Amino acid sequence: MAHESDDAASQTRSRGRPVGGGSTAQEAQAKLLDAAERLFVERGYAASTMEAIAREAGYSRAVMYRHFRNRDHLMDALVVRTTMSEISKMAGRLIVLNDLGEIITESMVAVSVEVGANPLLRVLADRDGRGTVASLIVNAPSLADLLTSMYAGVFSGQVANIRDGVRPADAARYVLSVALGLLLELVPGVSDPDQVRRYVRVFVLPALMAHPPDPEPVFT
Incomplete structure (x- = not known):
């Protein structure tokens, strides 16, 4: 037995x-x-x-x-993994672009439309009815610094196209702040890729580029 x-x-x-x-x-x-x-x-x-x-x-x-250690620790790991997965997909499309203005513009479209719509990030952001995808990214350990470093690398390789006196590290922080503003939906029409493109071309690129595109109507 x-x-x-x-x-x-x-x-x-x-x-x-x-x-x-x-x-x-x-x-x-x-x-x-x-x-x-x-x-x-x-x-x-x-x-x-x-x-x-x-x-x-x-x-x-x-x-x-x-x-x-706890569910917050698990959530932070998920936010980092999911955001970096979205960024990796975005990088695959951006790597074929040679124009700095296009790289910045299309990365902002990807952040506002794709990262902002990620179903997991939206669930985690809405867990208490007060959070946002932007706050998840800011609060996840080292994620904002990692994204800033990524953008700084892009600007370091395109120094000739940046406005005189603008440091790559400063440009990277500025672009990340714009991306977070888009995720917070502080800009009208962030779900419309074409409107995001117009917004970036008219208001963001002139702050960064030596030769930005001409102005155009932005909000429809």
């Missing part, structure tokens, strides 16, 4: 994951973040507890807390 009981226990364990999930730390974190993203989008923030997320990923509650 004891032998049969041991066999049954072994079979029960085989249906789950071994201690630690049988994965590397990076694999476990990725699976937990994948599960969190699914639950947050499908069920909302309030219903997606740490225990529910761990169960969805096939891990124990203890494994979950080994990787993420």
